[in-house]
Amino acid sequence: MSNGLAGRTALITGASRGIGRAIAFALAASGCNVVLSSRRQDSLDVVAKEITAACPRSGVLAKAAHVGDPDQARDCVAAAVAEFGRVDVLVNNAATNPYLGPMVDLDLPRAHKTVEVNQMSVIVWTQLAWKASMAEHGGTVVNIASICGMATEPPEAGIYNTTKAAVIHLTRQFAVELAPKTRVNAIAPGIVRTQLSRAMWENREQQLAATVPLGRIGEPEDIAKAAVFLAGDDSSWMTGQTVVVDGGTLIRPTVHIA
Incomplete structure (x- = not known):
């Protein structure tokens, strides 16, 4: 059940923890070689050892890079190609949220930081993967967006929501530009x-779960399963789409009629 992924190479940003780590494990379990990227080499090395132990047939490369630094991004993509010959799957997962508050009080340094990591990195890493490998060999890009890019709540996360809305549109735009060789899709987690x-669910998980039709908040593995689907051949006639994985959060009733 490799979904056609066996022997392919996947590069995952923000791979040292959370959703990125879960996606890296799931792709390795599907037979991919995986290139792990995040800011801290020591954290990546731990994950690399865990994946190697769990998936000994998959090659693993840990390469630290600041996702918002184009030079470090270029070095990481180059290292992936040098190690495995090509990049078949790119997962743009890394994200940040340094500001919680109303947009009218947002300071420019934190606005620039959020845009740099959440939005511009999707452009830069996709460009690099395309030019280094996918233009010749084809491939798939999976962007991690958010249901917050489809709604206006929570209002204190306005700049984060805005960048995730941009990721959804970038997904459509790149899908048009890179077709037919490369498919580009996104996942919008709840x-x-x-x-x-953590700030959203810690200390109020039961309250949040009660608002989700499926009765719980998500786990990183829930998103990883969708990423494997979008990365592999089972989604071969899909591009430019954003798959919502939110336990039904977006379909919950907002108006109650007596």
């Missing part, structure tokens, strides 16, 4: 149990 979203 609230998932990660460090990035």
Whole structure:
């Protein structure tokens, strides 16, 4: 059940924890060689050892890079190609949320940081993977967006929501530009149990779960399963789409009629 992924090479940003780590494990379990990227080499090395132990047939490369630094991104993609010959799957997962508050009070440094990591990195890493490998060999790109890019709640996360809305549109735009050789799709998770979203679910998980039709918040593995589907051949006639994985959060009734 490799979904055609056996022997392919996947590069995952933000791979040291949370959703990125889960996606890396799932792709390795599907037979991919995996290139792990995040800011800290020591954290990546731990994950690399865990994946190697669990999936000994998959090659693993851990390469630290700041996702918002184009030079470091270029070095990481080059290292992936040098190690495995090509990049078949790119998962743009890394994200940040340094500001919680109304947009009218947002300071420019934190606005620039959020856009750099959440939005511009999708452009830069996709460009690099395309030019280094996918233009010749084809491939798939999976962008991690958010249901917050489809709605206006929570209002204190306005700049984060805005960048995730941009990721959804970038997915469509790149899908048009890179077709037919490369497919580009996105996943829009709901609230998932990660460090990035801890402020949203910690100390009120039961309250949040009660608002989700399927009765719980998400786990990183829920998103990883969707990523494997979009990365592999089972989704071969899909591009430009954003798959919502949120336990039904977006379909919950917002108006109650007596």
